[in-house]
Every structure is written in C-alpha cells, then in structure tokens.
Amino acid sequence: MSHGKQFTLYSALVGVNAWKVVIVLEDLGLTYETVNLDLRKKEQKLPAYTSINPNGQVPALIDHHNRDFTVWDSCACMTYLVEKYDTEHKLSVESLEERMSMLQWMHFQNCCQGTMLVELFCFAFVMPEKSTLALKRYHGEIIRAYSVLESALKGLKENDGSDWLVGGKVTIADLGFVIWTHMTPFLMSTYEGRFNLHEDYPFVSAWHRRMAEIPVVKKVLDSYDQANRGLSSRLKQQNARAS
Numbered sequence: 001m002s003h004g005k006q007f008t009l010y011s012a013l014v015g016v017n018a019w020k021v022v023i024v025l026e027d028l029g030l031t032y033e034t035v036n037l038d039l040r041k042k043e044q045k046l047p048a049y050t051s052i053n054p055n056g057q058v059p060a061l062i063d064h065h066n067r068d069f070t071v072w073d074s075c076a077c078m079t080y081l082v083e084k085y086d087t088e089h090k091l092s093v094e095s096l097e098e099r100m101s102m103l104q105w106m107h108f109q110n111c112c113q114g115t116m117l118v119e120l121f122c123f124a125f126v127m128p129e130k131s132t133l134a135l136k137r138y139h140g141e142i143i144r145a146y147s148v149l150e151s152a153l154k155g156l157k158e159n160d161g162s163d164w165l166v167g168g169k170v171t172i173a174d175l176g177f178v179i180w181t182h183m184t185p186f187l188m189s190t191y192e193g194r195f196n197l198h199e200d201y202p203f204v205s206a207w208h209r210r211m212a213e214i215p216v217v218k219k220v221l222d223s224y225d226q227a228n229r230g231l232s233s234r235l236k237q238q239n240a241r242a243s
C-alpha cells in the first residue's frame with residue numbers, strides 16, 4: 001500500500017480534517033500516499049476501513065517506518081507526527097506545560113470550532129428537514145468559539161507581544177485551525193446569521209492571514225481549493241433543489 005512512501009493517509013476530498021494532517025506532513029517534509037475515501041458512498045464505514053479506524057471517519061494515518069503504527073483522529077495524528085518526528089521542535093514546543101497548552105487548543109479546535117461548523121453545515125445542507133433551533137444553536141456556538149479565540153489572541157498580543165497561541169511561535173495548536181477558518185466564511189454563509197471574520201474578529205483574521213501566508217500552508221490551502229473547486233456552487237444548487 002505504501003509504494004515506498006513513509007505514511008499512508010486516509011482522507012476524503014470534501015472532508016476537512018485530514019488536511020490538518022497534510023499540513024504537518026508537508027511542513028516536516030515527510031512522505032505520504034493519500035487514499036481518498038468516497039464519503040457519500042460510505043466507504044469510511046466499510047470493514048476494510050473500520051479495521052483501521054473503528055470510528056469510521058477520516059483521517060487515519062499509518063506509519064510504515066514504525067511497524068505500521070496506526071493512529072486516527074486529526075489531532076492525534078498531528079500530535080503523533082510532532083512527538084515522533086519534530087525533534088527540532090519546528091512546529092511544537094518542549095515543556096510539559098506548553099505541550100498541554102498545545103493540546104488544549106487542539107481539543108478546543110476539534111470539539112468546538114470544527115464540530116460546530118460541521119453540525120451547522122449538516123443542518124443547513126444535509127438534513128432533509130431544516131431545524132431553526134439547531135441552526136441557531138450551532139451558529140451561536142461558532143460565534144462563541146471565535147470570540148474565545150479573539151480574546152485569547154488579543155490577550156497574547158497585548159500581554160506577551162505574541163502572535164501565536166503557544167510558545168511565541170507557530171505550532172500545531174495554530175495550524176489545526178487554519179483549514180477550518182479558511183472554510184468558515186463559506187460554511188457560515190449557509191445560515192443567515194451574521195459572521196464577518198475580518199470586521200468582528202480582527203485578531204483572529206490577522207492570525208489566520210499570517211498562517212495562510214506560510215508557503216506550506218498556502219500550498220495545502222490551494223490544493224484543498226483545487227480539489228474542492230465548484231463545491232460551494234454544487235452544494236448551493238443541491239440545497240436549492242431540496243428546499
């Protein structure tokens with residue numbers, strides 16, 4: 001399966017989470033082969049894949065240089081990669097306390113920003129019935145997540161002069177957010193509630209721009225856009241037909 005590449009990454013073109021792992025693989029210069037599952041065909045729920053990730057979601061990562069060690073969930077994959085291969089701490093920090101701060105932001109990203117955006121998207125686009133209450137709740141949670149980030153980044157800048165969440169440098173704590181923040185304006189446009197990243201969250205917006213300009217991140221975001229070109233218009237058409 002590996003064709004000489006160190007890792008196999010299970011991903012999906014329309015999914016977002018595996019692209020978080022791509023950023024770390026690319027940044028650390030690790031070689032990988034991507035296997036894209038078709039989520040609409042439910043390939044992620046077939047036994048061939050649930051034997052790799054019992055949770056039946058992408059991403060999952062296999063390290064062929066470590067006895068085919070397998071890890072799933074985007075945050076666990078990113079953490080594994082830096083713990084084992086980022087020996088120079090290019091994208092990570094050293095002390096236990098800073099590593100826990102990094103994990104704390106990654107859990108927040110996964111459980112709050114990522115999950116709430118997915119739920120909003122599901123209730124706006126995927127579910128056959130619209131639920132105003134559900135949409136309102138997820139929209140509110142996303143606003144809350146961005147407000148938490150805004151005040152944390154503002155505080156870090158004003159108190160420590162830092163542009164980043166942990167350790168005064170870009171780490172996987174920051175990078176876990178970038179693809180989701182990139183997608184947020186589109187995902188939020190599925191609902192009428194206000195969301196203006198630039199005007200309402202200037203510290204988040206500036207932080208996101210700094211990350212999006214890092215050459216590796218820019219390359220991955222461009223690849224994501226390329227892989228998903230036409231997605232938003234396809235989804236809008238599909239939604240118009242369903243309503």
Ligand SMILES: N[C@@H](CCC(=O)N[C@@H](CS)C(=O)NCC(=O)O)C(=O)O
Nearest residue numbers: 015016017039057058059073074075
């Ligand atoms: N917390 C998980 C979430 C993974 C997830 O939601 N993956 C989506 C694609 S972005 C998926 O596989 N969806 C298909 C499904 O849930 O069946 C992670 O960060 O890896």
